Amino acid sequence: MKKNLLLVLDDDDNLRYNVRIYLEDEGYSCIGARDSETALKIVGKENIVLSIVDLRLPGMNGEEYIKRAVALNPQMKFIIHTGSTRYILPPELSRLGIKREDIFYKPVENLDLIVGRIKQHI
Amino acid sequence: MTYLLLLLIIIAILLFVNAAMGVTLYKRKDRDAENELRKSELRLRAIIGNSVDGIILYNNKGTIFEWNNALEKITGYKREEVVGRDIFQVIKQLLIVNQEGGFIIEDIESDLINEVQKNNPSTFEMLIKDKYGNIKTIALYIISGKSDDEIIFGNIITDITEKKKEITESNSYLQYIIDSIKTTIITVDKDFNVTHENKSAAKFRYEQEETSAYLFSKYPKLSFIKEFFDKCGDSSHVFNDSRMVINELGETIYYAISVFPLKDDIRPGRVIMIDDITERIKMEEVMIQSEKMMSVAGLAAGMAHEINNPLGTIAQGCQNLIRRTSLSIPKNVESAKNLGIQPGSITKYFEDREIFEIISSIQQASQKASEIIKNMLQFSRRSESKKVLYSPEKLLNESLDLVYNDYDLKKDYDIRSIKIIKEIAPNVPDIKVTVTEIQQVIFNIIQNAVHALKDEKFITEDPVIILRLKYTISEITFEIEDNGPGIEEKHKNRIFEPFYSTKEVGKGTGLGLSVTFMIIKHNHNGNISVESSPGKGAKFIIKLPAYGF
Numbered sequence: 001m002k003k004n005l006l007l008v009l010d011d012d013d014n015l016r017y018n019v020r021i022y023l024e025d026e027g028y029s030c031i032g033a034r035d036s037e038t039a040l041k042i043v044g045k046e047n048i049v050l051s052i053v054d055l056r057l058p059g060m061n062g063e064e065y066i067k068r069a070v071a072l073n074p075q076m077k078f079i080i081h082t083g084s085t086r087y088i089l090p091p092e093l094s095r096l097g098i099k100r101e102d103i104f105y106k107p108v109e110n111l112d113l114i115v116g117r118i119k120q121h122i
Numbered sequence: 123m124t125y126l127l128l129l130l131i132i133i134a135i136l137l138f139v140n141a142a143m144g145v146t147l148y149k150r151k152d153r154d155a156e157n158e159l160r161k162s163e164l165r166l167r168a169i170i171g172n173s174v175d176g177i178i179l180y181n182n183k184g185t186i187f188e189w190n191n192a193l194e195k196i197t198g199y200k201r202e203e204v205v206g207r208d209i210f211q212v213i214k215q216l217l218i219v220n221q222e223g224g225f226i227i228e229d230i231e232s233d234l235i236n237e238v239q240k241n242n243p244s245t246f247e248m249l250i251k252d253k254y255g256n257i258k259t260i261a262l263y264i265i266s267g268k269s270d271d272e273i274i275f276g277n278i279i280t281d282i283t284e285k286k287k288e289i290t291e292s293n294s295y296l297q298y299i300i301d302s303i304k305t306t307i308i309t310v311d312k313d314f315n316v317t318h319e320n321k322s323a324a325k326f327r328y329e330q331e332e333t334s335a336y337l338f339s340k341y342p343k344l345s346f347i348k349e350f351f352d353k354c355g356d357s358s359h360v361f362n363d364s365r366m367v368i369n370e371l372g373e374t375i376y377y378a379i380s381v382f383p384l385k386d387d388i389r390p391g392r393v394i395m396i397d398d399i400t401e402r403i404k405m406e407e408v409m410i411q412s413e414k415m416m417s418v419a420g421l422a423a424g425m426a427h428e429i430n431n432p433l434g435t436i437a438q439g440c441q442n443l444i445r446r447t448s449l450s451i452p453k454n455v456e457s458a459k460n461l462g463i464q465p466g467s468i469t470k471y472f473e474d475r476e477i478f479e480i481i482s483s484i485q486q487a488s489q490k491a492s493e494i495i496k497n498m499l500q501f502s503r504r505s506e507s508k509k510v511l512y513s514p515e516k517l518l519n520e521s522l523d524l525v526y527n528d529y530d531l532k533k534d535y536d537i538r539s540i541k542i543i544k545e546i547a548p549n550v551p552d553i554k555v556t557v558t559e560i561q562q563v564i565f566n567i568i569q570n571a572v573h574a575l576k577d578e579k580f581i582t583e584d585p586v587i588i589l590r591l592k593y594t595i596s597e598i599t600f601e602i603e604d605n606g607p608g609i610e611e612k613h614k615n616r617i618f619e620p621f622y623s624t625k626e627v628g629k630g631t632g633l634g635l636s637v638t639f640m641i642i643k644h645n646h647n648g649n650i651s652v653e654s655s656p657g658k659g660a661k662f663i664i665k666l667p668a669y670g671f
Contacts, residue, residue: 012432014439015432015438018441021442025442025445025453083426083427106430107438109485110441
């Protein structure tokens, strides 16, 4: 059985690294990307089942990435991992099936919470 | 001869007739003059008699010989009753001697006569009592004239009772006006004697009346403006300044003081106006405070986002560290085996060298930092959560439950030993609030009260917290009062400032009350204030607009 491939999109290298190795320790395959443009290229090539997305990014922001990624891979699920604690889910993302439970505010003290959500998705 | 005689007779007759005619002529002239005189006298009488003003005429011995109808009306005394009497006696009988002045009638009259002789007569105002006891105000004007070799004096008297009443009424109306003004208004003459004041001036004097008219004797509490007059020099300048004064109760009061020249030719002086601007100053302070906090809030929001990323790395890095020593992850076991390390020995080593404790301390520090960031963001956030109609009493009780259930308060502060009194008005209407926010506010203030009451430096005997709930048609008021050490003046103005804390380092972030401030002020359009002085406890007052009015 092919491993579920996840994508971690975050411009903070240290954070992205720590999330990625945690998920790998959990048994997932992970690809990291530091900007939306790179991430979209990966989505075009690989079968990514779920993206963990930071919102404030250099260049294209996380919301825009989600919209485009859905266009490329309608099956893909998303988890939002953001540093802005004021973030409220906009309607256009709700329409894509993203729920409040999919939003995690940094810093997430226990990554098991994110893992738990991932398990619900896949 | 006969002719001659006849001629003589004729001449004689002619002469006689002529003479007779001359006499007659003379007599007619005399009668005409007399007629003229009578006419003139009648005219004069008519004038005097019909004059609206009272007229008395008297000779230089003071004997009255004329007293007109108007005077009968003014005084009630008839002509027959006064003609032939002495003017001084009559006036003395009429005049009400002014108590304040204590002058003697002769003095007035001699003054009057002096004035007349100086050819500079002026009008005198006096109070008289008429024959029937009515009190009237009259204006008296002296005239004099020469007839033959006799000097005649006269007084023209006008009844100004009505006019005077009008003036008094308008004067007292003016007094009412200046008394209604909250600003203290005092006028002084050039020697600083008080010439006028309004009701509000009373607050600058002590209970006992001071008889001296000198400004600083009459109003001892105005001594703080004394230096003003040294500074503002001559009275022709307008002068504005403000002063901070601490009153007997220890309250700080701000006054705005203006001094204007009093432009009166007869009695020049100054008008002193003093306004209590304490409320305004306080409001400005709150506004500046609020501005300051908004800018800090803006900064905090931007900063928080940037700090959350590294905090995330710290938190998750720690988690990864611990997990990478765990035997439950197959890769760890595999890696250890490859390196020839006993799989369990790494964990043992970490335990032995307290590396897990070190990691745990990093985790705690990052949690604390993240807590601060969250609080900071909270007071920069306009309420996003929905407001609902909620019972203020329920809010108060639920907040109190939170206090009772708070682990730290239970463990470190023995909350049960503090007596909590609730004074709740019946039927307080619901208000529209974000429930969790208001609970947080009340919890926060009660928590502060508990900390203050359990402060080791100030032992409070019989610690009490009073929770009050009151309402008016326009607002709901929560009061949280304690009998702890109170808040010093220098802290009082700053307690709502973010990061301002008097607690020991590590015990408070200095954000609690600023979050409280933002929740009440910006999220709920209410008001929060504190009343306190050292040793007298503290009272926090939260006012929220009532719903539906």
